[in-house]
Amino acid sequence: MMNTKQNTSKTSNLQEVETLIGYTFKKKQTLTTALTHRSYANELKKQGFLYNNERLEFLGDAVLELVVSEYMFATYPDLPEGIMTLVRAAVVRTSSLAEIMGTLHMGKYLIMGHGEEKTGGRTKEYLLANLYESLVGAIYLDGKMKHAKAFIEKTLFAKIDEAVKQKNYVDSKTRLQELTQQLYKITPTYTIIQESGPAHERTYVAAVLLGDKKLSEGTGLSKQKAEEAAASKALELLDNLTTESHAQG
Secondary structure, three states: OOOHHHHHHHHHHHHHHHHHHOOOOOOHHHHHHHHEOHHHHHHOHHHOOOOOOHHHHHHHHHHHHHHHHHHHHHHOOOOOHHHHHHHHHHHOOHHHHHHHHHHOOHHHHOEOOHHHHHOOHHHOHHHHHHHHHHHHHHHHHHHHHHHHHHHHHHHHHHHHHHHHHHOOOOOHHHHHHHHHHHHHOOOOEEEEEEEEOOHHHOEEEEEEEEOOEEEEEEEEOOHHHHHHHHHHHHHHHHHHHHHHHHHHO
């Protein structure tokens, strides 16, 4: 059973989160659930704590997709469906949502198990991104679409406008393929050259190749992320080479 000091600390944390996200919950348990990672729920299972934020994350993901799609549809009437799909994917991807949570310093409010915390859970991108979605789901559940939309508008709409304006919605692998086709008439290939870490949290190192030549390597918590990181580094390399070539010419 929690003592008075623990209860006071918990209440204070919830109030701080409400201030940061700009919404006050009618049902505080909904917010607590949104902040709770399954590792904590698993540790307390024998004590009857069975809830975590995964169901709210599922709900929030659907709400987020609808709100972002509706905003782009209304704001950019000349944007084709294909581009809207790319923009939406860029702004709701893990790194983008994690960045928002990082800016708000929300990682410190995550409720997680001791094991997860010891492995740096409060700064893990995918946990922070999941937290964003679970908060959206929680706000929607507690305050309906009006308040969920207000939170998304405050935290994400500027990213949409920037992506459209800067045209930075195309992922690194696609951009690298377009560039190498243009410069060398070759399509890059990827290979995983290293895997490490426990089964539930593998780390991958990918290499990107042009023919037999390795351009760069990248590291990530999934094969896709490792390949993206490798492509991003390759783009920097090719951009520097192109700049130097123009300068010498």
